[in-house]
């Protein structure tokens with residue numbers, strides 16, 4: 238049993254800005270919070286491969302096909318780093334995937350929306366990765382060492398993704414009328430879900446207070462969302478895209494953009510399973526995971542056989 | 552057939568192989584048995600598409616009619632495609648993808664090792680980059696063939712079936728016609744006759760280690776040298792070329 242004293246010492250380390258490592262003492266709540274957050278983050282990277290993967294075979298040029306493939310690969314790699322970070326907290330990959338399939342673990346709500354036209358690939362890179370970066374840059378200083386280090390690696394790649402996404406949008410806005418329509422259509426569909434990625438307003442956020450005390454979370458949902466809005470509105474203007482919010486305006490007093498009301502009903506509806514793609518994403522993951530079972534079993538069996546042979550020889 | 556026409560055709564054949572196999576491998580994205588393998592398969596796909604881009608770019612240059620590699624990839628219909636039929640075969644289960652890769656990568660290993668010595672400087676340069684990638688593809692395919700062959704009973708059955716199912720598409724890899732023959736004279740193309748024996752030996756060696764049987768000599772399918780394909784290619788192209796065909800004026 239860890240007493241009050243140990244927990245105080247832990248909090249002292251956090252307050253001093255120390256990183257917590259896998260073998261260090263941590264309160265159960267801290268560990269649980271991290272497992273939940275890191276696994277949700279890992280699953281998001283992996284599930285996020287699906288909407289973008291939807292366009293790989295239809296990418297319109299050899300260059301764009303390679304960029305998209307490499308991008309999706311990066312996301313899979315992020316999933317891997319994060320699964321490893323979660324594993325340092327004493328949970329296995331098998332358990333993590335089971336929790337995803339049972340619905341116990343979540344993934345980012347954004348991937349429950351469909352990628353409908355080629356500009357969606359631009360919008361996802363620019364807006365979704367763009368929103369993710371704001372969050373992840375802040376997480377580079379999160380108090381858990383393995384998570385923080387995973388974030389540092391991930392952030393370098395995410396900023397590429399965001400630039401490449403923006404480049405697709407910019408090119409399409411310079412293109413034919415149909416291309417401009419596709420770009421604006423993608424903008425209209427992805428803008429609000431991207432803002433919802435930061436989660437509920439600070440006043441309604443259930444997990445925030447502990448996470449802030451433990452410095453897992455360094456900035457609040459609303460602070461992060463505002464950063465994203467401020468940088469993105471200007472980028473949209475430059476290439477001639479309209480932000481689908483008639484109440485959007487620059488606030489001279491605060492120096493920030495004010496936005497209209499976020500539709501939290503939609504957010505809750507989608508998070509509770511009624512988005513356009515919730516079922517599809519999960520069924521896809523389960524289907525291919527199950528179809529691959531015989532391959533994983535074979536690899537395991539082969540490894541055992543080899544080991545047995547080596548022991549015989551020795 | 553002039554030398555120029557032969558070289559153009561040769562580049563198309565090699566470029567199309569890489570492009571169509573790259574397309575098939577990319578279909579694995581988010582569908583592999585586990586995430587590391589997802590990354591391995593899409594990595595091979597990336598290698599292939601990069602190689603296709605280099606080869607089709609060169610093909611366009613040789614043809615000299617101002618086309619780009621994208622024009623060649625996205626605006627040619629099926630009969631003008633010259634990839635080997637094996638590259639367009641569906642992924643099937645993981646064992647089928649591995650068997651297809653084993654046949655092709657073994658071939659490419661000997662092929663590109665030779666093409667590296669081509670008198671055509673561009674092809675030689677493309678080959679020396681390709682061979683580095685192919686070595687890894689071959690290792691990956693051979694490792695999995697052995698693992699699956701010598702894994703569980705189910706994996707062994709699946710691997711054996713895949714090896715047998717794809718066998719009839721392997722003969723085409725070694726076909727030579729006037730394109731190869733005329734370029735061979737000038738030291739540009741690769742002689743496929745000696746490669747066939749090397750290929751068979753290596754496949755046999757891997758299958759033996761995998762405790763699998765080498766298929767017997769049998770009728771081999773043919774057609775792609777003349778642009779005659781299986782039903783698969785039409786579907787691949789209708790997907791791949793969709794945006795370029797639907798919006799012919801757009802630049803992407």
Ligand SMILES: [Fe+2]
Pocket residue numbers: 282311312315391395
């Ligand atoms: Fe990512």
Ligand SMILES: [Fe+2]
Pocket residue numbers: 312366394395398
């Ligand atoms: Fe990303």
